[in-house]
Amino acid sequence: MKKPHVLLNTRIQKNDSVKMKYNYGFGDDKKDKEENEKPDDYVRIGQNLQRSYTKFNADRAQRTARRSVYLEVPLHVDFIRINFFGQFAVHDYFGRWYQEFGLEAVEVTNFGTSVLFAVTDNNIDKFNAFLTAVDSVIRNGQDHQGRKYPKLIHYIQDFELLTSEDIIKTDVTADVFILKIADLMVHNRELETLIQSLEDYLNTQGIAYIKNKEIGIIEIYNTEAFNLEDIIDNFDIFLQVTSGRATIIRPNAFNAPDRDYGFEIAAVDNLPLVGVIDSGVDDRTPLAPLIVLDEDLNLTTTSVREDNVDRGRGHGTAVAALVALGGEAVSREYRGILAPHCRLLPIKIIDSDNAAISISRTLELLTIAKQKYPQIKIFTLTINFHQSKKFNEHYSSYAYALDKFSFENDCLIFISTGNNSDAIFRTNEAYDTAYFAEEEANLCSPAESLNNVTVGACSDSLGVGGHIGIANGPEYPTIYSRTGHYQHELLKGRAKVNKTLFKPDLVMAGGDYCYERGWLTDIGEGSMLLLSADPTESFYRLFGTSFATPLAANVAVQIQKHYPNVSASSIKALMLNHCSDKTIDDLIRDKQMLVGHGCLHTERAIYSDSDMINFIVEDTIDNGDLKVIPLNFPKYLVTDDLKKRNRILGVTATISYQFLPIRESQLGYCPVLIAFGFFKNHEGAGIVIKEKDNKSKLKSGPLWSQNSRFKQKPNPFSNTQKLSFVVNVDELLDERGIFKIGVHCFTHPQLRPGEDTAYQKDNRFSIAIAIEETLKKPTGKLYDEMLAINEIENILSADQDLEAEA
Template sequence: MFTINMKKPHVLLNTQVQKNESVTMKYNYGFGDDKNSDEAKKDIERNYISIGQNLQRSYRDFNIDRRQRIIQRNQELAVPLHVDFVRINFWGQFAVNDYFGKWYEQFGLEIIEVTNFGASVLFAVTEHDFCRFDTFLSAVESAIRNAQDHQDRKYPKLIHYIQDFELLTTRDIIKAGNTDDVFILKIADLKVQNQVFDDLKASLVNYLQNQQIEYIINFDVGIVEIYNRAGLDLEEIINNFDVVLQVTSGRSTIIRPDIFNVPNRTYGFEVADAENLPLVGVIDSGIDSDTPLAPLIVQDEELNLTSTSVLEDNVDGGRGHGTAVSALVALGAEAVWREYRGRFTPHCRLLPIKIIDSDSSAISISRVLDLLIRAKDNHPQIKIFTLTINFCQSKKYNEHYSSYAYALDKFAFEHDCLIFISTGNNSDAVLQTNGYDLAYFGNEEANLCSPADSLNNVTVGACADSLRQEGYIGISNGPEYPTMYSRKGHYQYELLKGKAKSNKTLFKPDLIMAGGDYCYGNRGLTDIGEGSMLLLSADHTESFYRLVGTSFATPLAANVAVQIQKHYPSLRSTSIKALMLNNCSDKLVEDLTANKSMLVGHGCVDSSRAIYSDSNTINFIVEDTINNGELKIFPLKFPSYLTTDDLGKKNGVLRVTATICYQFLPIKDSQLGYCPVLVAFGFFRNHEGADILKKEEKVNSRLKSGLKLWSQNCRFKQKPNPFSNTQKLSFVVNVNELIDENNVFKIGVHCLTHPQLRPGEDVFYQKDNMFSIAISIEETLTEKKMTGRLYDEMLAINEVQNILLGDQDLEAEA
């Protein structure tokens, strides 16, 4: 049987009708016993000699640093009071929820920030609690002396969990160079002694005003940004105002300037009517209006941090950057492989949000955030943004989420938006490699740059494809492979203490897109050869140029998203993300390491499949909400022809691929609980919720033996994993499985808050946590056996809602 495979719209599963009764969630395989933890406790208690010896150096250095910090203070500033920040590294994961109160009550130490996925905790002790803190120091001293003379002194056994500790000093806090234009001060936040910190923050603001230091304050994000001017004494601020945890640079970069002209010609293309199209915010260097993109540009000079118009793009010697990015957002990959010739139907209008006007400049997180909020206020229909300007410094392994990522995650959650963020370019790769060498990614310098660590948004890396009509040219193993200049995720779970904190569903980037590749030139590798990407120039005497970069992969991903939005405008941003990631594949990238996902994410997106279903493939979308502790059940029905007709085989007649995505309000000061709520899903046999939760020896609801029961779990209470807000499952369906379940599978979705939040931090997540699931079901028959019936018959037996905009002709558009 041969069928014409017609393009068809995705559909929304009506879960208000097609559902079973919800039940209270519990894991049917225990909660992760603490036997190993108990053994570790016994070992620690027995080995008090090594404990004391280990603490001796910390105790000595701490006292030296504390005396030095007191000497460095300027008494003339009359700061109202002082705070010591003490970082303690524990032997294992610190149980925040259980011990938050105990450590404060016994030692006056209040938890400020949890990093290293729970193994390192930064505590604050104010002058009001110094007496209790002396109890801590005395206990440490007793442990040290016991190791020396074996007198078995008594002290709180909480000390046994400490590997080492240190005072946070000025040199630890300042992570920026003296010549940087903008310093970003990360501000601490106390829950118990909050009035103390309010007084200190007010004192800092008063100092900045008296010194006439230009600053921007955003306590909602937890930062103060100060501008480097004559007379600024950064060390004096950090030495005296004990509210600052870290000082980083606001320096950003976009591309490596390197003029390379393609043969000069006029632009040679035009764009069709742009009415009634989605609007995309391009956070960049402006969009030059003296190009064929002019009809697409929506000018709003309020969205500008520079002294030049948003319609000017002056970086890189006039070549621009935002202009090239905008062309790829609006016209997509088609513009490149057609070499910008002829007439194009655009997919969106363009809103320039101008944040830089030079190749490398300082970025203010607060000002960028203000522009995004203003853009949403002025243009409420906007949902998609691109951001290809990163901070210069790559992230350290397992480093805490950046203030920039936090700000963008919070914005995306509060405004139902999706920002496509580049990983940043590793420009050093062209100088430090002689060819395609995947071992180079083992360097920490190859890690992504902030704010690409954002979880609510989409992080995009680059694969080697340059979209050339003539085929792939480059140094990589193939066009789908990550390029050497692309950056990898900064999680390295091998460095953590214990496997409990690793989470294979938590990785970056989310996906990779074409960004062009290095080629061999006369003097080694070059990024402007035939393997690079053809780009639109803001310089009309040049018209086009060639270059490579994650800056160009990112707008191509955003173009796929905006096409989804154009067809299905009512969808949540998380549904757009889920559709894209669900239709990504990394199967053509075969010979990478075990950390493959840290290089390519979910792989390369198939744009057509992300936008359209067809006769043999149907994409369901689930949009719903769920409460903490709830398990929701949604039946999914399959047509009878799959079990009654001769399909040519019995096994693997279908493939089901599903991805869940949700946004969350992040917890700023907890790396482990940054994503504070878990929404996970699984596919089960045709059982009710109560049976799904029973132990397998009683009622086996697992659909397939090789399929994960849940996409992600939270059964470890004492040593939980960090949560990921994106999870994916894929499996094949056999005929006998459909027969056994009467052609009905159940989708289970459950929700739990993170068990290691500070008291009160889980209140916001108790009810109505929104989530989206994209479910692709496709026939996997031979081409001759494809029935052409799957879409229509799935549509007929399931409760669905049409989400297509108007009377669109998908076949013509496809």
Template sequence: MNKPHVLLRSDIQNEGIVPMKYNYGFGKTDDEATEEEREEEKQINLAGLADNLYKSATQFRSARDTRYQKRNSKLNIPKHIDYVKVNFLGQFAVKDYFNAWYKHFGLEIVEVTNFGSTILFAVVSDKDQEFQNFLSSIDTLVENAKDGGDRTYSHLIHYIETFELLSSNDIIKTDIEIDGILILKVPELLINSASKDVILQQLFQYLKEHGIKYTYDDGTNILEIYVAPLLDLEEVIDNFDIFLQVTSSRGTLVRPDSFNLAKKEYGFNLINIPDFPTVGIIDSGISFNTPLKPAVIVDENLNITATPVNEDNLDGGQGHGTAVAALASLGSEVITREYLGDFTPYCKLLPIKITDQYSSYLSIIKIVSVLKEAKSRYPEIKIFTLTVSFKEHKKFNENYSNYAYSLDRFAYENDCLIFISTGNNFAAAEQYNRYHLPHFNDESTNLCVPAESLNNMTVGACAESFRNGDFSGISNGREYPTMFSRKGHYNDALLQKGEKKNKLLFKPDMVMAGGDYCLDRFKWVTVEGNASMILLSADSAESFYQNVGTSFAAPLAANVGARIQKLYPSISSSSIKALMLNHCTDKFVYSPDWYKASLIGHGHLIKDEVLFSNENKISLIIEDSLDNDEFKIIPIKLPDYLINEDLKKSNGILKITTTLCFQFLPVKDNQLGYCPVHIAFGFFKNHTHGTILQKEEDIRSKLKTSLPVWSQNARFKTRPIPYSNVQKQSFPVNVNELIDENGIFKLGIHCLVHPQLRPGEDQPYLKGNKFSIAITIEETLKKENLTGKLYDELTAINQVEVLGNLDQEADLDA
């Protein structure tokens, strides 16, 4: 019997908050060693260091001379900025050395990449004298290495591996195409912001004089320039020193050839459209010439194209957004029922039209602006779908894109959740004639921007298509990841030796059905057999077509998100995400361990279990917040019958699965501190704060020896890991553990702000960092031994609040 999930009132059921302190007796670490000890351990190879620095200095001076010669003095630009990219031998301590590098060398940190081992510095023309100290220190070290001299110089340079000037060629990452939009990344200078503003104003005047249209958003520091005949991009980049990167905004919906099913009538209708949640379909519009019309909200204010939002004119009228909208509103049932009969939608549909071509240029500024407009006009909206990605895949360990940053910021500021597809890699069909998972070793299979977004939900594809009959795809089964899906772009093997890694930081978050290729005479096709998906066409003469893609996996996930929102309207978007990931499993999907998470995330969603609890299984939601350096304990009370009754076994009588999610205001241009907040949880014995925070080797507070003390480790200060805002754990519960702890387990949560931010960047995160936790507790007894007591007895002894109204869902199911 379906029962509603419950909210655990952690504001009432808690044991207070104390300052957080790591003290687990793991022995001395690098972070506890003194500076002198570190120096002795490293024993700098002066000769090797000098050789690298000499080469870097020679090439730097040559590149700088070339850059200066290219400048056009007639432009009369009063300020100039040089950017120096320094690769360090290990992680650079941003917080500790920000002021030192500026004081001694005139170098201001503007970007952190390679998870802390590569720093881009800026030096304005006013600080050229201080910068000479940097070059002089390099020269002196080289001279000492040559003749064994003991000349003095700044030892700040000891951990440099190489350095170079950021040249125009480094900045321009794209070819200029006619009618394109260029996205230019502008740095955020904390110290030299006045110099940046002077150059920006000169640039704006230059663009106006040349009749070049542009849009600048000072909130995200993104400048978009619309390509025009008079645009000389090289002149702009050579003279206006406020750009870190220029990229193309070409987006793509490219997919393999589709196949018309030749159905002349749609054969289904929408009925019963009450005040359901609204899902924003960020796509190519939704056609009014389909049965979806009654569920579609038409608002031309949410349109950045030249064609109406209720027209989906892609591919000669077949469309794309219409098929996405059908899956978001009706879910997989519309395919299993072959689009026949009456359907009650799970949501209303709000088309947010951002493209009317399969390959077109996208304006990040306009897209985010129209999303803000949608939230303003329809404040109840939480769920969006986005299946329009940039064309180019991400490079291994590449920094977060402007697009991902903008969407992460939007989601955080508006309590929203965007379901983003990984992008499709249909080149796989041209390379192999079999299911070949090692294909994902290649960088070309990495996800596409903005799928690296952390606050939102990234969805890849498995081979399920919901078609009747035997599975005929090329994958090893319906639940296996497809060859056209894309993997996360993190590659730990390419990081600096000794660099801190975070195995919890991966994408996608999950996989959903996207259909699969079939094999026909050694050629992959999408139109034969039952492996592809049946999709709604915007063309009423066509009605339906067959196809595959991650574009169809994302709206299926969004459909579940919308159903959760309808059932439990009061919970946050982070709680929706936590609940969904808590009910994902990877046990049906095979992929090698070394890229399993990067390919399937937390696995495939078990839709039938995520929506409801039952008498033998309960999901609790915690919504709370912590300030920096706080540790909170929430006791979880478990019923006495688990100890007192004969359950026919004593080990593994329960399974507890827990997922923590939170949204954050991202830190731009800092790959290491992009997620600036560390929030983690752990399950402990029935101990107090003070006991739990003592050395683990002395007290043994961990509930299970098989679990880490914390779901994520923020113990390291000078060389921290990059943080993840999603953490998940699962473990069995034995009767003796319940007896030992008097039926009470302690859930500990703590919060810390990232220790390697630039001065002042930590201020927004010192107070009120919100988080959500989904805890699913279930009896794991044989079916005949299930007690039917867990839900009622657990809710009776804990401070809980029943969420939602199941009557509405029951009406829908009927």
């Protein structure tokens, strides 16, 4: 029988907090430092720097020659990218590099081993000292004369000037250019002067643009008066130029109509509202009663009630149907009376197949939507930038903007990985997961977003009958789905690898290619039945991550409907806690980069039952603290004859939290670590004692869901982590039926000075904990017994009655 999840009342059920310290040491800083340093091989170092020095001087001379005297730019900045042998200790060396060489660290990439520095005209003398030191290293490598220079140079593998060619990462014919602004902390006044000079120039030329300082971008609309190379050659404030070109999956042009609309929407009160960021939602379909029309949420010249892409078949309409009606509508082939799970708020950002996206204007619509409809918590976004991400590439401005929005508004945006329509032609028209190792198979921005939920597609089409797609099974990732862009083998040193940091977060049914009459097709029974915006067509068949994504959002909105007051992080934690990849048993290499946490068990994410209870923890924690939360287990587990003593319970727990990202640090993009673990029945003071002295660890395996014990070479942090273990009778006896959940918090040790200020107090987090009997014949007692001995709060909506619903 369906039963509601429960909120653990940690205001009452808690132990005293203590200051956290790792009870197995905080990293061997001396050894770590030695690994960062390279032997004094002066010849090799000199040869490396000789190549860099020669090219740098040539590039610098060329950049100076390309500057226009007619633009009268008030000052200039050189950006120098330095690649280090190991991680650059930003926190320790930010000030020293500036004092010594006039170099201000402005962007940290390649997970801490590459740093982009800025030097202004005012610090040219100090920078010349840097070049002199490099020259001394080169000469020492040639003649071994032992010239003196700052030893900081020894950490440099190579360096280069950031040229216009490095900055411009798109074709110059784009409709919208997105220019990423450097974040200068020390030279902020000089930055403002350059931005004002640029704005004066753009206004004089009549060039349309949007400046968004919060995201750190300027978007410029292409006109005859606009010359991209002139801007980048002369205004030294930009780190990257990309295109706003978007991509959506388009159905086969020869797909035949399926049949008339044959369903109705049931009348249901008090439905949540979901924002569909797409091409509009057509109100000539049966979805009309669910649509909230608001033309303020429109970037196009056509109405939000029209969905005109792909010759009128639409895209947003199919997405909206899936988020409102869920997978059941597809399985029932949209017949009869269908109960909706939400109302629909169209947020229209495109109205053509080859549109461009403005990050600033899209974010403005999201802000308006949240202001006008404060109850909205769930959004879908299935339109990605066209270009896939490079291996280990930094977070995009788009992902940053959405992460910031979700953190500030307690929202979840369900984002597709993007579709790789070329994949099938690169695999001899067969299913071959080896293709996912290619860089072009990587996800498209903003799917790398961490505060939101990234969704890939598995082969399931939700049709009746067996699996039809070309993948090895319905749970396997489809060949068109995209993979996470982290490539750990390319990183320098193992310390930067974080196995809890991956994308996508999960996979949902998206349909697949199949063979019909010996031919491969994308519109056969392996694809998904979708609602068309064209009433003369009604339905069509296709597949894509665009359709997997709203199915995930549908589960989220069902959770919101039942438990309206839980946070966005709790919804995410519940969903990921009930994902599994166990049936995908022959994808060993980088499986999580293909399927994330796996396929979602929908009902378990929404409901508990007599033999499985879901606890939710929602709390805050300060930097440096360890919180301890007791979890009580009922006596019947040790007193009743359960027919076995080992593995009587399974426990799975997932932590999720949202954060305000650090824009210019790939290593510290997630600036705060909140990790958890399960411990014996010890107080906080006992947990932080060295493990060999107190043995607080409950199980074999990692002590914490994620650690940050290395200060010299820290990992990037993940804001989602998961643990699973089994419980034996003897463990319950030994701990008197009480386990302790430990939660600790640290800010990233490699942030620039002052960047950790916002993360010292009240960092919010959620934990979803599923506890289930694993007996051959379950007792039916677990849920009620756990409820009776733990402090819980009711989180059902006021009109909810799950037993009546069941």
